[in-house]
Amino acid sequence: MRNPFTSALVLLIVFLSLPLAAQQIEGDYLETRSADVYTGQCFANGEVNLVGNEAILAWHIRSGSWNGVALQGLSVTAVVRAKGTLGDPYENPYPAEAVLLVDDQASPQQNSALVSFARQMGGELLNHVESVIPVQTEFVVNVQRHGVAMLRAGKFATVQTRSIDEHDHLCGNEVTYYPPLTSVSHSVPAVALTDAYNGPGLGETWDLHGKRSAFVGMFAR
Numbered sequence: 001m002r003n004p005f006t007s008a009l010v011l012l013i014v015f016l017s018l019p020l021a022a023q024q025i026e027g028d029y030l031e032t033r034s035a036d037v038y039t040g041q042c043f044a045n046g047e048v049n050l051v052g053n054e055a056i057l058a059w060h061i062r063s064g065s066w067n068g069v070a071l072q073g074l075s076v077t078a079v080v081r082a083k084g085t086l087g088d089p090y091e092n093p094y095p096a097e098a099v100l101l102v103d104d105q106a107s108p109q110q111n112s113a114l115v116s117f118a119r120q121m122g123g124e125l126l127n128h129v130e131s132v133i134p135v136q137t138e139f140v141v142n143v144q145r146h147g148v149a150m151l152r153a154g155k156f157a158t159v160q161t162r163s164i165d166e167h168d169h170l171c172g173n174e175v176t177y178y179p180p181l182t183s184v185s186h187s188v189p190a191v192a193l194t195d196a197y198n199g200p201g202l203g204e205t206w207d208l209h210g211k212r213s214a215f216v217g218m219f220a221r
Contacts, residue, residue: 025064038189052085147190156199187217
């Protein structure tokens with residue numbers, strides 16, 4: 001005869017696992033910084049406290065939902081300006097200011113879910129969102145070539161990356177000096193051929209080229 005306590009425990013586990021299964025979401029991730037993330041210590045020391053306080057984080061949902069709302073095929077981009085070099089263990093970059101660029105194909109319900117998702121993934125970086133702007137978004141990751149991706153978020157944000165090659169080893173002891181700013185299941189550093197933001201909300205714009213300042217990867221929750 002089955003133990004009533006065991007049966008109740010099994011039912012409780014199943015009940016608790018349902019929200020987790022419903023919340024499962026996965027897709028592509030792209031990040032750029034205004035400081036090199038793949039670099040040698042000498043280069044990193046030359047940039048710290050001078051640059052590295054701007055970042056672009058973008059997520060493209062391949063499958064899944066958030067807060068019970070299906071988000072497959074949609075993207076959301078966060079543009080961030082912090083008080084100091086992001087990733088520097090000796091400086092507090094917060095509070096940071098952020099603008100969210102949300103896929104204009106999202107319904108109002110999906111828009112709200114994308115904002116909630118980005119805030120959860122970005123954590124303290126996205127505590128202060130200055131504005132949420134619907135934009136036409138194109139987000140493509142080349143699955144055949146590691147580190148190759150392209151993002152266009154309206155007329156405001158543009159990122160294009162390529163793989164790191166032997167010409168990018170400038171001092172011979174480069175490493176992934178800074179980790180990604182958010183949780184990822186896999187990522188590789190890349191060169192940002194273009195890393196540009198020309199939009200409202202942050203009091204600053206930028207247009208950078210050829211820096212070893214990007215990550216291309218995947219996320220899953």
